[in-house]
Amino acid sequence: MELEPEKNGKPPVEFENEALVQAIAQSIVDRVNLFAPSADSPSEVLQQNCYPRHRRLIRVRVAIGVFTAIGLLYSIFNTFHQVFPHSHLVELALFPSLLSLFLGLALVVLLILEIFIGAGMDIEVEVKKANKVYKEYQFIPSFSKLPYLLLFLGLSFFAILLGFASFNSELYRSDPSNFDGFQEGFIAIYFSIVTFSTVGYGDIHPVSYLARTAAICEIFIAMFFNLIALSMTLSWVMAYEQSQHAVSIKNRIQKLHQQTAKSELERDRASKS
Structure with a gap:
């Protein structure tokens, strides 16, 4: 076997089994030609199989999303008008508002799990x-489309935000001394937005320990939600851009092989004529 000429002072490389190297190289070439459609060899789809991944988690997320939407509607109405005006138990009046905001928080957690464990659909195509x-x-x-992801993020966001507004309204109805400068309705939503954004103008502030505890919980949930929402959106955008680049490169390779096959076919026809 002849050795390659020496380049840049490095000794020539000698292969012990040239036949094995040639076989591997030919296998790679055949594999590339197999996946690259040419002008005279169209491909035919024989069978397509779909295998869902983590279907139960997706169903649970959809169900939680429906209940979160119901809780959101309750929180909106209860913030302006008390849904249970004849309830003598404060805990019973506060429970639906707490359930609404906890459903919004659970929806965010399910979105995180669904994205990071790779829930979706595996597609096998036989060609x-x-x-x-x-x-x-x-x-x-x-979540193959960004508006679909933003829809669930927005649903969880408003469920948490208005859930706290409804909860604070119930605290104020049970005892107005829980807050200073607070009113139910639009003012309750305003206070929830100010607290969630961690601005804190000071015109409205909680007085009792329960109201202050609710404000602290809302601030911590807001920081968690903002971090998660930003990271999830950026992760989705980066993954989408990478997939688009991969599809673009694949299309370029296919076009290159088609052009090469077409030029070879025209050359053969010219030589025969």
């Missing part, structure tokens, strides 16, 4: 090309 059959695999995440 026949040039008398050869091969399989292609593709994964479609459950």
Whole structure:
């Protein structure tokens, strides 16, 4: 076996089994040609199979989303008008508001799990090309579209925000001394937004320990939500851009192979004529 000429002072490389190297190289070339459609060898889809991943988690998230929407509607109405005006138990009046904001928080947690564990659909496509059959695999995440993700994030955001507004309104109805400068309705929503954004103008402030505890919980949930919402959105955008780049590169390779096959076909026809 002849050795390669010495380059840059490095000794020539000698292969012990040239036949094995040639076989590997030919296998790679055949594999590339197999996945690259040419002008005279169209591909045919023989079979397509779909395998869902973490279907139960997706169903639970959808169910929690429905209950969160119901809790959101309750919080909006209860903030302006008391839903249970004849309730003598403060705990019973506060429970629906707490349930609404906890559903919003649970929805955020489910969104995080669904994205990071890879919930979605595995698609297996069996393709026949040039008398050869091969399989292609593709994964479609459950949140394949950004507006769909933003819809659930917005639903959880308003459920938490208005859940605290409804909760504070119930505290004020049970005992007006829990707050200073507070009113139910629009003022309650305003105070919830100010607290959630951690601005704190000071025109309204909690007085009792229970009201202050609720404000502290809202601030911590707001910091958690803002961090998670930003990271989830950025992660989705980065993953989407990478997938688009991969599709673009694949299309370029296919076009290049099609142009090469077409030029070779025209060259053969010219030589025969």
